[in-house]
Amino acid sequence: ADLEVTHWWTSGGEAAAVQELARIFEEQTDHNWVDGAIAGSGSTARPIMVSRIIGGDPMGATQFNHGLQAQELVEAGLMQDLTEVAEANGWADFINPPSLLEACTLDGRIYCAPINIHSPQWMWTSHAAFEAAGVEPATTWEELKAAAPALRNAGILPLAQGMQGWQTSLLLNAMISGIGGADFYLSAYQARDEETLRSDTMRQIWEELAIARELSQGGNLSDWNMATNRLIEGTAAAQVMGDWAQGEFALAGQSAGSDYGCNIGLGGEPYIATGGDAIYFPVNRDEGVSEAQRALAEVITGPEAQVAFNAAKGSLPIRGDIDLTEVNACTQLGLETLAAGNTIPSIDMMLSSDTRGQIEDLTAEFFGSDLGAEDAHERHVRIVMSEM
Amino acid sequence: MARSGPPLRLFQNWQAKLAAMPMILTALVIFIGCSLWTVVYSFTSSRLLPRLDFVGLAQYERLWSTPRWQVSIENLAVYGVLSLILTLAIGFLLAVLLDQKIRFEDGFRTIILFPYALSFIVTGVVWQWILNPDFGLQHIGRSMGFSTFTFDPLNDPNLVILALLAAGIWQGAGLTTVILLAGLRGIDEDVWKAARVDGIPAWKTYIFIILPMMKPVFATCIVLISAGIIKLYDLVVALTRGGPGIASEVPAKYVYDYMFGNQNLGQGFAASTMMLAAVLAIIIPFALFRMGRKRHV
Amino acid sequence: MRDELNGISVSIRDLSLGYGAVRVLSDLNLDVRQGEFLVLLGASGCGKSTLLNCIAGLQPATEGQVFIGGWNVTWAEPSERGIGMVFQSYALYPQMTVEGNLSFGLKNARVPRDEIRRRVARAAETLQLEPLLKRKPAALSGGQRQRVAIGRALVRDVDVFLFDEPLSNLDAKLRAELRVELKRLHQNLGNTMIYVTHDQIEAMTLADRIAIMRGGAIQQLATPDDIYRRPANLYVAGFIGSPPMNLLPGRLEAGRFTGPLTADVAGYDFAAPPRDGKVVLGIRPEHVRTGPAAEALPIRAQVDVEVVEPMGADTLVWARLGQTPFRVRMDGEDRVRVGDRLAIGCDPVSLSLFDAATEARL
Amino acid sequence: MRDELNGISVSIRDLSLGYGAVRVLSDLNLDVRQGEFLVLLGASGCGKSTLLNCIAGLQPATEGQVFIGGWNVTWAEPSERGIGMVFQSYALYPQMTVEGNLSFGLKNARVPRDEIRRRVARAAETLQLEPLLKRKPAALSGGQRQRVAIGRALVRDVDVFLFDEPLSNLDAKLRAELRVELKRLHQNLGNTMIYVTHDQIEAMTLADRIAIMRGGAIQQLATPDDIYRRPANLYVAGFIGSPPMNLLPGRLEAGRFTGPLTADVAGYDFAAPPRDGKVVLGIRPEHVRTGPAAEALPIRAQVDVEVVEPMGADTLVWARLGQTPFRVRMDGEDRVRVGDRLAIGCDPVSLSLFDAATEARL
Amino acid sequence: MSDAAFPTPRGRLLDGPAGIAPTRRMNPKRIMVYGGLIVFSIYYLLPLWVMVMTSLKGMPEIRMGNIFAPPMEITFEPWVKAWSQACTGLNCDGLSRGFWNSVAITVPATILSIAVAAVNGYALVNWRFKGSEVFFTILIFGAFIPYQVMIYPIVIILRELGLMGSVWGLVLVHVVFGMPIITLLFRNYFSSLPPELFKAARVDGAGFWGIFLRVLVPMSLPIFTVAVILQVTGIWNDFLFGVIYTRPDSYPMTVQLNNIVNSVQGVREYNVNMAATLLTGLVPLTIYFLSGKLFVRGIAAGAVKG
Ligand SMILES: Nc1ncnc2c1ncn2[C@@H]1O[C@H](COP(=O)(O)OP(=O)(O)OP(=O)(O)O)[C@@H](O)[C@H]1O
Ligand SMILES: Nc1ncnc2c1ncn2[C@@H]1O[C@H](COP(=O)(O)OP(=O)(O)OP(=O)(O)O)[C@@H](O)[C@H]1O
Numbered sequence A: 001a002d003l004e005v006t007h008w009w010t011s012g013g014e015a016a017a018v019q020e021l022a023r024i025f026e027e028q029t030d031h032n033w034v035d036g037a038i039a040g041s042g043s044t045a046r047p048i049m050v051s052r053i054i055g056g057d058p059m060g061a062t063q064f065n066h067g068l069q070a071q072e073l074v075e076a077g078l079m080q081d082l083t084e085v086a087e088a089n090g091w092a093d094f095i096n097p098p099s100l101l102e103a104c105t106l107d108g109r110i111y112c113a114p115i116n117i118h119s120p121q122w123m124w125t126s127h128a129a130f131e132a133a134g135v136e137p138a139t140t141w142e143e144l145k146a147a148a149p150a151l152r153n154a155g156i157l158p159l160a161q162g163m164q165g166w167q168t169s170l171l172l173n174a175m176i177s178g179i180g181g182a183d184f185y186l187s188a189y190q191a192r193d194e195e196t197l198r199s200d201t202m203r204q205i206w207e208e209l210a211i212a213r214e215l216s217q218g219g220n221l222s223d224w225n226m227a228t229n230r231l232i233e234g235t236a237a238a239q240v241m242g243d244w245a246q247g248e249f250a251l252a253g254q255s256a257g258s259d260y261g262c263n264i265g266l267g268g269e270p271y272i273a274t275g276g277d278a279i280y281f282p283v284n285r286d287e288g289v290s291e292a293q294r295a296l297a298e299v300i301t302g303p304e305a306q307v308a309f310n311a312a313k314g315s316l317p318i319r320g321d322i323d324l325t326e327v328n329a330c331t332q333l334g335l336e337t338l339a340a341g342n343t344i345p346s347i348d349m350m351l352s353s354d355t356r357g358q359i360e361d362l363t364a365e366f367f368g369s370d371l372g373a374e375d376a377h378e379r380h381v382r383i384v385m386s387e388m
Numbered sequence B: 001m002a003r004s005g006p007p008l009r010l011f012q013n014w015q016a017k018l019a020a021m022p023m024i025l026t027a028l029v030i031f032i033g034c035s036l037w038t039v040v041y042s043f044t045s046s047r048l049l050p051r052l053d054f055v056g057l058a059q060y061e062r063l064w065s066t067p068r069w070q071v072s073i074e075n076l077a078v079y080g081v082l083s084l085i086l087t088l089a090i091g092f093l094l095a096v097l098l099d100q101k102i103r104f105e106d107g108f109r110t111i112i113l114f115p116y117a118l119s120f121i122v123t124g125v126v127w128q129w130i131l132n133p134d135f136g137l138q139h140i141g142r143s144m145g146f147s148t149f150t151f152d153p154l155n156d157p158n159l160v161i162l163a164l165l166a167a168g169i170w171q172g173a174g175l176t177t178v179i180l181l182a183g184l185r186g187i188d189e190d191v192w193k194a195a196r197v198d199g200i201p202a203w204k205t206y207i208f209i210i211l212p213m214m215k216p217v218f219a220t221c222i223v224l225i226s227a228g229i230i231k232l233y234d235l236v237v238a239l240t241r242g243g244p245g246i247a248s249e250v251p252a253k254y255v256y257d258y259m260f261g262n263q264n265l266g267q268g269f270a271a272s273t274m275m276l277a278a279v280l281a282i283i284i285p286f287a288l289f290r291m292g293r294k295r296h297v
Numbered sequence C, D: 001m002r003d004e005l006n007g008i009s010v011s012i013r014d015l016s017l018g019y020g021a022v023r024v025l026s027d028l029n030l031d032v033r034q035g036e037f038l039v040l041l042g043a044s045g046c047g048k049s050t051l052l053n054c055i056a057g058l059q060p061a062t063e064g065q066v067f068i069g070g071w072n073v074t075w076a077e078p079s080e081r082g083i084g085m086v087f088q089s090y091a092l093y094p095q096m097t098v099e100g101n102l103s104f105g106l107k108n109a110r111v112p113r114d115e116i117r118r119r120v121a122r123a124a125e126t127l128q129l130e131p132l133l134k135r136k137p138a139a140l141s142g143g144q145r146q147r148v149a150i151g152r153a154l155v156r157d158v159d160v161f162l163f164d165e166p167l168s169n170l171d172a173k174l175r176a177e178l179r180v181e182l183k184r185l186h187q188n189l190g191n192t193m194i195y196v197t198h199d200q201i202e203a204m205t206l207a208d209r210i211a212i213m214r215g216g217a218i219q220q221l222a223t224p225d226d227i228y229r230r231p232a233n234l235y236v237a238g239f240i241g242s243p244p245m246n247l248l249p250g251r252l253e254a255g256r257f258t259g260p261l262t263a264d265v266a267g268y269d270f271a272a273p274p275r276d277g278k279v280v281l282g283i284r285p286e287h288v289r290t291g292p293a294a295e296a297l298p299i300r301a302q303v304d305v306e307v308v309e310p311m312g313a314d315t316l317v318w319a320r321l322g323q324t325p326f327r328v329r330m331d332g333e334d335r336v337r338v339g340d341r342l343a344i345g346c347d348p349v350s351l352s353l354f355d356a357a358t359e360a361r362l
Numbered sequence E: 001m002s003d004a005a006f007p008t009p010r011g012r013l014l015d016g017p018a019g020i021a022p023t024r025r026m027n028p029k030r031i032m033v034y035g036g037l038i039v040f041s042i043y044y045l046l047p048l049w050v051m052v053m054t055s056l057k058g059m060p061e062i063r064m065g066n067i068f069a070p071p072m073e074i075t076f077e078p079w080v081k082a083w084s085q086a087c088t089g090l091n092c093d094g095l096s097r098g099f100w101n102s103v104a105i106t107v108p109a110t111i112l113s114i115a116v117a118a119v120n121g122y123a124l125v126n127w128r129f130k131g132s133e134v135f136f137t138i139l140i141f142g143a144f145i146p147y148q149v150m151i152y153p154i155v156i157i158l159r160e161l162g163l164m165g166s167v168w169g170l171v172l173v174h175v176v177f178g179m180p181i182i183t184l185l186f187r188n189y190f191s192s193l194p195p196e197l198f199k200a201a202r203v204d205g206a207g208f209w210g211i212f213l214r215v216l217v218p219m220s221l222p223i224f225t226v227a228v229i230l231q232v233t234g235i236w237n238d239f240l241f242g243v244i245y246t247r248p249d250s251y252p253m254t255v256q257l258n259n260i261v262n263s264v265q266g267v268r269e270y271n272v273n274m275a276a277t278l279l280t281g282l283v284p285l286t287i288y289f290l291s292g293k294l295f296v297r298g299i300a301a302g303a304v305k306g
């Protein structure tokens, strides 16, 4: 049957990854992949997906960040129960870290198929840019700050930062886990401990964010891949972005280590969040479609798709049992961190979309204005504390 | 042939009533029903799915304490006032220019109105391109030798409203021009003659005689422009996406983002209820004004 | 030239005006005397308004010149010509009060306040507008609006008043009243007035002289009485009078008319010695006598009554003279019925004779 | 009921109609005789059109009933009432030819093709529309359009014709012509015709009987002659006649009228024995005699001439009788000048007397 | 008579010259008028010019050059790419699919919405019934309600009707939201027709539909044209409804445009974006330029009398 899959993987690397997935799906099953890409970011695409599901015209499968985004839809019984598929394939055995599967689980039933792990805590650096400025490529946030004047002198943008809310809040969160550490991160977002939130560490993080605002001044960037592109061109030095940025580097023919560098947690505590994308399968009346849905769930979690998809997209596979010897240095770094168990839950798993959205608005406003770090910090506390 | 009694009231005109069913349904179900539905749910804590879980005015309290909403309202006010004034001023000026018995009037009018035929998405893309700092006006300015020339409204929170205005007026002022021109043309030729015989110069005639006579036409324009301002959404999405930061956010976008993106329907409904209230605040006085006028005549 | 214009208030010389290829006025000449009430009368579209606009300076002439009060004003602005104008649609400034309407032009000309007040008061008195001064035009009746429009011309103390169908928008009763008021106004002020209308009653009752226009040219310029009694040509004869003159085609031979009736026209006041040929005989319905009174008259005939229209004061009879329709106006008291055969008679003195070819009066 | 309606074509019983609180027609009763030409005359807004629409079934009455040809048609569709209607604005279907306009109603009624062709041809002949059958209304003159509109009623072979100011949109000349044509048509067809107008000339000339309406009620229903000579009340007296009757307020005492003039009303035809009290004396301007003819008449006075309006066939004199305005209609031949003092006289037979309180004729 | 304010005519003396009228062709006032219009015309035309020029350049030239300069080397590549090759996700058939989707949405939505609105206008003017004006007033109020207020409830309504995601659902939405202004247009037009026409047709025995179809519709061609123009441009340009109430395989052209413009794969291809933009605007622009005065008249008629 035709299976319509909606997603917002439209940048170069992402599209290539989808291409792989679709190819494997069509090869391995006799179903048909109907692509329903929605351009823009998740915040553009999600409303459309949600309204279609609510409106009773569900697609066959759809991307969500797993976590709380789709929880209500699941609760409302709008999502296909995948427990049987999961048990038959022994998902519990190979999905690593297990928190991924947990995020798909509600009341003991499984409702989604995780497809990749996304860690947003990466800082990417352009070797060409640092070379042009005559400094060593920065490996930490502090080094970047130090190199900034030299970079500026060479006409290079120290930090390529897209101004959209999700990108600016990504930077904030990377700083929280990188500068504050895993416990701090959990205490702030999972426990929502007011003391932690009001702590000096958090205040300092906001001040660092203010510095980041300065370092990104003059970039005038909005889309993340436009920012990555500045790194590829060598006109910007660094970008804090998820592992998917690697897909753009790969597409541009650059290789990790020689053309670009990477580090986790801005060179601070190397924790990666194990959020990522998952595919949900809205309940569908057509049995043929349901059939295809189950088939896709199997394909997604299968080793072949995991390798091909994640290699193209630059993200980490969800399987602990596949051999990724061919991966590049950066992916290797991610895998090692993962293997070391240095994982933290993703924001999506801890905060509602509402709270997350408000944090995004706050950081967007922060970057787009001269809002003081102090005030922003205060508001940040209040937003997190108001999470219901 | 002759019937002895009157037919039942309900069935008088039954065909008309039947034919008007789509209108009645639209009016009742869509415009009244959906609006009420939205208002009711704005008092609930609905998140991704509507739930009748009333929380009183909590959503409104939060709405008005949210900086983004405040910025949105502020933007809308600034954009609204400027857009209203500029659109009316430019529209009237253009209408007056077009009314001077000029040659190629059709040509000029075509030029001024054509953007109205375009989608806001198209307008947004075009202006994004023109205002692009690397290729557009700033680039031109710099390549003409003014190396420090800076004109980058799309990335300057203080100027971004100007970018919206330039694009909005580009698209919308033509409509105002055409309406005002029709209004000017509707004015009795003899009034002009009378003013000339009285020796009143043309500009004075326009300002002291014609302008006051066009009050109803201006009222129509104001309502149309205001309705457009409140609905302002597509242009923002296409041109700035609310950025830089939240510098160009508008209420309609807030509603949309909260309803779907942030999965907080209650909040989105509260915001849309505020917009509904704003619309009523514009329309009701206008309707009263019109009805009042009808009664006098 | 100046002498030539003595006693002449408005003079139009060789005026021509065209819109593109369409000629609206052609080589028009017209002298209006000081203090005269001149009515321009003609069918719709004959160019009356255009001519008036040319005099006012609201429309530039293609050729020719306009003199007002002895000055060549052909290129002067309307406000500099010493004219006031009143329009059919009133053309009041709706957002100003009556007072504002009256004084706006004066304020604009920087007339001193006192003077403005004086003139407005005088005009308001003349036109009985005092109680209305504070009202806006929307709160006035049609007749009151028209009076304000006249007042606007009055305050300007001009020599020449131009009226473009000022009463057409009013109903019959009001029209009759305002007509009399206008006549009175003219008697009191003594200004020159040029008045455009297509209503013959208005023209007949108001005018010192009437200019009958047709296709941008003047057909006849004469007193109402002359125009009524001695129409210059067939067009004027057919245009004036309601119902219009009976026009009977025929031949004139040795002082005798032969047509639907035969008549000895001895006694008719020919403009030039009569020549034989095809002519048209005109008889006004009200100059026809019936019954005993007819028998004494030199021209007699019998007509068959087809339709009788009692109109109160008098009765209109639509009859047939042989094959030709023939109208008779009788006293309202006289009784006549459809189908009756009616003896009619009339006097050559009251006849009109036209050359059938040139259409001009003989 | 049926017997009662013998010889009655249209009968209206206790008809009332209101728009919300506004009463437009109130308890109106009217019987129109078979073959009669009835004119509804009244000022604008008095409810004439509304009444006509009620008869046609285009407007549902609030109360009361309508009978046509003896049938109660109060709730019948307009097309089922056996009426044809002609409107002021012609209301021709612009996209159909004349032929299409004429046959539209018949096609709707599924009349056979042959029959349609026959009837259209007959109507076209009657109205001289044959050469125009293939044209569209836009290519017709006003008079032709109105004839088509009449034809549309004609083809439907109805008993009752309703006309709503059919001639108001035409110019004076054409109006007079079509008026005569209509009268002729009525003479030939013999249908019942109900005709709305606010033009008294039309009413006087066309009607068998006139119903004068005011504020949704009928003031007087009588022949034109009666209405003219014996107006039922002050309203009718002031409404009919142009210029209207001179109305002089005064007192009646022992057969003598004292007011702006004094007059012995012996010879006046009172409807009831005269009672003393406040009255209004009405004198039609055309019943006033002047000069030598006046001296022989029992009622005499002197008036001062203020305005003279020569109108061709006759001359209107606006004069003053003491303080009261007084109008006199004189023959066009008689000469009179502004400022003259004029001796007038009239005959009590032609007077009207009204009770000043009830406004009814005495 | 020679008063301060209005002295006797101030024209030239009789014997003075009486030559030709002073030329009116090009005095300072006219120059200002035309100057002003030309300045505004540049403001209005410049974006169009930039769009066309950019769409005809190759990317290298764009990066180097001036957006206002005409292309040194004209290439139609961007147009081809925008029409048939640009990608969103895996779909690399450019705008072509969106174009046909837009056609498939616009045609029935235009026809239906005009049919419904015309009947509404007719019923409102000629067959008034109790409450008809109230419904109409609500309808007009509805025209001003921001769409966002109603998006969500309409999702639910469409779900209940089973129309969510289908072209017909979107058509229905367009019919609903086009109804106020088009109904107003028809109401104004029908009420400007003489009511006698309607009365005459009733006397002639035509019924509700007979009068509408055989008398009124044939004489309403101008207003139908105007309504078609307004609706085609309006529906074609819609973005919000298109994106929410359809599925990707039936996305209209504007949504596709937004996708193409926002799916940046590598560098932004401005020339392709501009070509895509022009292609999307082509249909309404063509209609606008072809219909000329009708469009203006429709807008003025729909608004001035509102
Ligand atoms: N702007 C114009 N362009 C072309 N022709 C015009 C214009 N204005 C008037 N005309 C023509 O000039 C002729 C005279 O017009 P004018 O208004 O003077 O007539 P009128 O005698 O005043 O008629 P009415 O009694 O209807 O007012 C008409 O035939 C008219 O069609
Ligand atoms: N639809 C309506 N709603 C309210 N009042 C109305 C309506 N139609 C007519 N009227 C009122 O009813 C009264 C009678 O109207 P009608 O049209 O019958 O007058 P008429 O005598 O035909 O006038 P005219 O000579 O101007 O045609 C008027 O006062 C008018 O204001």
Ligand SMILES: [Mg+2]
Pocket: C048, C049, C050, C164
């Ligand atoms: Mg005129």
Ligand SMILES: [Mg+2]
Pocket: D048, D049, D050, D164
């Ligand atoms: Mg009427």
